[in-house]
Amino acid sequence: MDKTSLEGIAQAMVARGKGILAADESAPTIKRRFDSIGLESTEENRRTWRELLITAPGGGECLSGMILFDETLRQSTSDGVPFPQALERQGILPGIKVDTGAKDLAGHPGEKVTEGLDGLRERLAEYAGLGAKFAKWRAVITIGAHGRPSAACLHANAHALARYAALCQEAGVVPIVEPEVLMDGDHTIERCHEVTVRAQREMYAEMEAQGVHLPGTILKPSMVVSGKDCAEQAGVDEVAWRTVACLSDAVPASVPGVVFLSGGQSAALATAHLNAMNALSAELPWALSFSYGRALQDPALRTWAGKAENAGRAQALLAARERLNALACLGRYTDAMEEAA
Ligand code: 13P
Numbered sequence: 001m002d003k004t005s006l007e008g009i010a011q012a013m014v015a016r017g018k019g020i021l022a023a024d025e026s027a028p029t030i031k032r033r034f035d036s037i038g039l040e041s042t043e044e045n046r047r048t049w050r051e052l053l054i055t056a057p058g059g060g061e062c063l064s065g066m067i068l069f070d071e072t073l074r075q076s077t078s079d080g081v082p083f084p085q086a087l088e089r090q091g092i093l094p095g096i097k098v099d100t101g102a103k104d105l106a107g108h109p110g111e112k113v114t115e116g117l118d119g120l121r122e123r124l125a126e127y128a129g130l131g132a133k134f135a136k137w138r139a140v141i142t143i144g145a146h147g148r149p150s151a152a153c154l155h156a157n158a159h160a161l162a163r164y165a166a167l168c169q170e171a172g173v174v175p176i177v178e179p180e181v182l183m184d185g186d187h188t189i190e191r192c193h194e195v196t197v198r199a200q201r202e203m204y205a206e207m208e209a210q211g212v213h214l215p216g217t218i219l220k221p222s223m224v225v226s227g228k229d230c231a232e233q234a235g236v237d238e239v240a241w242r243t244v245a246c247l248s249d250a251v252p253a254s255v256p257g258v259v260f261l262s263g264g265q266s267a268a269l270a271t272a273h274l275n276a277m278n279a280l281s282a283e284l285p286w287a288l289s290f291s292y293g294r295a296l297q298d299p300a301l302r303t304w305a306g307k308a309e310n311a312g313r314a315q316a317l318l319a320a321r322e323r324l325n326a327l328a329c330l331g332r333y334t335d336a337m338e339e340a341a
Contacts, residue, residue: 001169001170001213001216002172003213003215003216005172006169006172006174006213006215006216007215007216007256009093009133009134009174009216010134010174010215010216010217010218010256010257011256011257012064012093013064013065013093013134013174013218013257013259014064014218014256014257014258014259014286014287014289015064016287016329016330017062017326017327017329017330018062018063018064018289018326018329019062019063019064019259019289019290019291019292019322019325019326019329020063020064020065020066020067020095020259020289020290020291020292021053021059021063021065021066021067021291021292021293021296021297021322022066022067022136022261022291022292022293022296023050023053023054023066023067023068023069023072023293023297024067024068024069024072024095024096024097024136024293025069025293026069026097026101027041027071030046030049030069033297033301034046034049034306036301036302037301037302037304037305037306038305038306039305039306043071045306046071046072047072047075049301049304050068050072050075050083051075051077051078051083052300052304052311052314052315052318053066053297053300053318054066054077054083054086054087055077055086055315056300056315056318056319056322057315057319058319058322058323059090059092059319059322060090060091060092061323061326062319062322062323062325062326063090063092063322064092064093064289065092065093065094065095065133065134066087066092066093066094066095067095067096067097067134067136067176067291068083068084068094068095068096068097068132069096069097070096070097073094073096073127073130073131073132074130082130082131084130084131084132085131088131093133093134094131094132094133095132095133095134095135095136095176096127096132096134096135096136097135097136097137097138098116098120098123098124098127098135098136098137098164098168099114099115099116099136099137099138099164100114100115100116101114101115101116102114102115102138102139102140103115105152105153105156107152108150108152108153110142110144110148111142111148111149111150111152111153112139112140112142112153112157113139113153113156113157113160114137114138114139114140114157114160114161115160116137116164117160117163117164117167120164120167121167121170121171124167124168124170124171124173125171127171127173128171128172128173132173133173133174134168134173134174134175134176134218135164135168135173135174135175135176136175136176136178136220137160137161137164137165137175137176137177137178138178138180138220139157139158139160139161139178139179139180139199139203140157140180140182141153141154141157141179141180141181141182141195141199142182142184142185143181143182143184143185143187143191143192143195143227144185144187149195149198149199154198154199154202155202155206157179157199157203158179158199158202158203158205158206159206161177161178161179161203161206161207162203162206162207162209162210162212163210164177165177165207165210165212165217166210166211166212169212169213169216169217174216174217174218175212175216175217175218176217176218176219176220176259176291177203177207177217177218177219177220178219178220178221178261179199179200179203179221179222180220180221180222180261180263181195181196181199181221181222182222182263183222183225183227183228183263183264183265184227184228184229185227185228185229185230186227186228186229186230186231187226187227187230188226188227188230188232189224189225189226189230189234189238189239189242191227192224192225192226192227193224193242193245193246196221196222196224196246196250197246197249197250200219200221200246200247200250200251201249201250204250204251204252214252214254214255215254215255215256217255217256218255218256218257218258218259219247219251219255219257219258219259219286220258220259220260220261220291221243221246221247221258221260221261222260222261222263223239223243223260223263223265223273224239224242224243224246225239225263225265225273228264236269236272236273236276237276239273239276240273240276240277240279240280241280243260243273243277244277244280244284244288247284247286248284251286253285253286255285255286256286256287257286257287257288257289258286258287258288258289259289259290259291260273260274260288260289260290260291260292261291261292261293262290262292262293262294262295262296264294265295266295267294267295267296267298267299267321268335268338270290270292270295270325271295271321271324271325271328271333272328272333272335274288274289274290274325274328274329274333275327275328275331275332275333278328278329278330278331279331287329288329289329290325290328290329292325295321295325296318296321296322296325297318299317299318299321300314300315300317300318300321301314303317324337324338
């Protein structure tokens, strides 16, 4: 393991005032996104959309990295530049989603375990050859009745995340570890807080057991929020302090950075939450930044609607969201900026 190189990549991924765009939707997920704008999910439509994201002006000022899907890592711009190189030219690190999805966990109805370890060593070697500098693996934790999540679900997912992380580091690729506690359900923010601490602690215990070098990793957590259907929705300040308190309880100081997922939050709320966390205190050991999918892409996707004549406006909207989130990394975003965006 080349620790110095891994640490350098991880530090670059959380460079001050920069974050990550997650554009790594699997085939079924991108189909759902395209369905919402009435567009067929063909390979060429997917390539066109990802080219729009990759070539949006100003990306290099706000983005440290972009996460791609297997198909996307192999695609090129319309004038023939492979996507990983198109990103590198702007100073944006190319990353790759390597898990093969969350599958039903045997014996635990309603719970999932993420798969993809089989053959991962060989796939990582190929991805590194294609230019990937970092990788992502997403575990999905559901809060629900009958004591969910079970200890078995937390353990199985933590173990898989740690084995994935160790394989990445062997290949010289920085692992983003993503234990996502879903917003689905009517649970309170207190319950989300408790489950998120357990999920993160379990994962770091497994990472230690597998010998993962933490300064060469990045954490991608969900924020601590009220369940989507909970009657009482916590405000921005409570989300911010609880999320930071949770990280303080569970995340070792040797982890260089934390990049949040948006998980179904609106674009503006995801930015406001990140800003409030960064405005809380300058004393935290990790950089707090973003690795949003929907909260960066959705406004642009709706404007694009699959039509070439809308591409410029869609790119401008994407660039505006990237800028607002870059400001939120510095605690310098205000709600009033939404109107101007
Ligand atoms: P969202 O921000 O849409 O949750 O996506 C981030 C991601 O990469 C989930 O794995």
